[in-house]
Amino acid sequence: MVGPGTDIATGYGTGHGSGHGPVQGGSRQHSMLPAMNLNGTAAIVSGGASGLGEATVLDLAAAGCRVVVADLNTERGTELAKSVDGAFVTTDVADERSVAEAVAAAEGLGAPLRVAVSCAGIGWASRTVGRDGTPHDLGAYRKVIDVNLIGTFNVMRIAASAIARTEPADADGQRGVVINTASIAGIEGQTGQVAYSASKGGIIGMTVPAARDLAAIGVRVNTICPGIIDTPIYGTGPGSDEFKAKLVAPIVFPKRMGTAAEFAQLVRSLIENDYMNAEVIRFDGGIRFQPK
Numbered sequence: 353m354v355g356p357g358t359d360i361a362t363g364y365g366t367g368h369g370s371g372h373g374p375v376q377g378g379s380r381q382h383s384m385l386p387a388m389n390l391n392g393t394a395a396i397v398s399g400g401a402s403g404l405g406e407a408t409v410l411d412l413a414a415a416g417c418r419v420v421v422a423d424l425n426t427e428r429g430t431e432l433a434k435s436v437d438g439a440f441v442t443t444d445v446a447d448e449r450s451v452a453e454a455v456a457a458a459e460g461l462g463a464p465l466r467v468a469v470s471c472a473g474i475g476w477a478s479r480t481v482g483r484d485g486t487p488h489d490l491g492a493y494r495k496v497i498d499v500n501l502i503g504t505f506n507v508m509r510i511a512a513s514a515i516a517r518t519e520p521a522d523a524d525g526q527r528g529v530v531i532n533t534a535s536i537a538g539i540e541g542q543t544g545q546v547a548y549s550a551s552k553g554g555i556i557g558m559t560v561p562a563a564r565d566l567a568a569i570g571v572r573v574n575t576i577c578p579g580i581i582d583t584p585i586y587g588t589g590p591g592s593d594e595f596k597a598k599l600v601a602p603i604v605f606p607k608r609m610g611t612a613a614e615f616a617q618l619v620r621s622l623i624e625n626d627y628m629n630a631e632v633i634r635f636d637g638g639i640r641f642q643p644k
């Protein structure tokens with residue numbers, strides 16, 4: 353780890369300047385201090401009441417962020433927001449007005465809004481054509497796309513528009529960061545995951561164009577594709593333990609489910625590293641999903 357104030361300009365890849373002193377892009381003095389310092393900023397986390405979102409809320413709050421927990425689950429969301437001195441807003445990510453209210457609450461926390469993390473999502477298992485010949489229910493397909501894909505876009509577009517109203521945080525003109533949650537099922541979806549995989553593939557596909565669009569306002573966009581992470585999405589109790597043991601078998605290393613805290617750590621790394629942009633990152637212990 354290079355310390356604060358260290359000059360990291362090396363001239364690598366510039367085609368000139370190597371061995372002739374520091375080469376710098378513009379007048380900015382680079383430092384390894386994270387410019388996207390979370391202390392004293394505000395953030396919004398959709399799906400923040402449970403699992404990956406909850407761990408992200410806790411981590412961002414520990415870093416000094418005021419956080420809006422935006423979730424359908426009022427009871428858990430309210431309790432969590434209270435515990436971190438944040439705010440809870442009952443939010444349906446697929447609903448325009450609902451997300452606008454949550455983002456407005458984040459803007460009203462008395463600190464510049466710099467971060468939007470989308471974790472809200474739902475699962476669905478159904479084949480394109482069932483064993484009995486019935487086609488996939490179209491309403492269910494639409495619902496998954498609506499929550500997972502349109503919901504993620506809805507949070508990103510409204511939060512980024514609010515972030516655009518803040519002063520830049522650094523000499524690069526950076527104002528904030530969007531982190532979206534897809535899934536490795538968006539890359540290699542299994543049998544029965546056609547709706548879920550389409551929704552997550554859409555999130556992956558938005559990453560590059562959204563990063564390009566939002567560059568104009570100094571906002572980076574990165575997408576995380578989790579593998580098998582231990583959260584309430586897999587249920588609780590003895591039945592779920594058996595199910596989870598089966599899921600772990602194909603994981604390469606470490607031979608266990610990921611933890612929500614590890615996910616939150618990655619979110620924070622992506623926020624704090626100013627050069628991470630337009631990237632889709634697998635977070636999966638090396639697993640590659642088999643067809644079933």
Ligand SMILES: NC(=O)c1ccc[n+]([C@@H]2O[C@H](COP(=O)([O-])OP(=O)(O)OC[C@H]3O[C@@H](n4cnc5c(N)ncnc54)[C@H](O)[C@@H]3O)[C@@H](O)[C@H]2O)c1
Nearest residue numbers: 399402403404423424444445472473535578580581583585
């Ligand atoms: N846990 C995993 O292994 C895993 C793997 C890949 C991807 N993911 C994705 O990560 C995200 C978080 O999953 P998790 O495991 O923490 O699940 P979770 O069920 O623990 O949490 C999801 C949260 O989203 C909220 N939510 C659902 N629909 C919503 C809506 N319309 N508006 C607002 N909030 C809504 C729920 O109330 C819940 O609090 C999801 O998008 C999921 O698809 C999870």
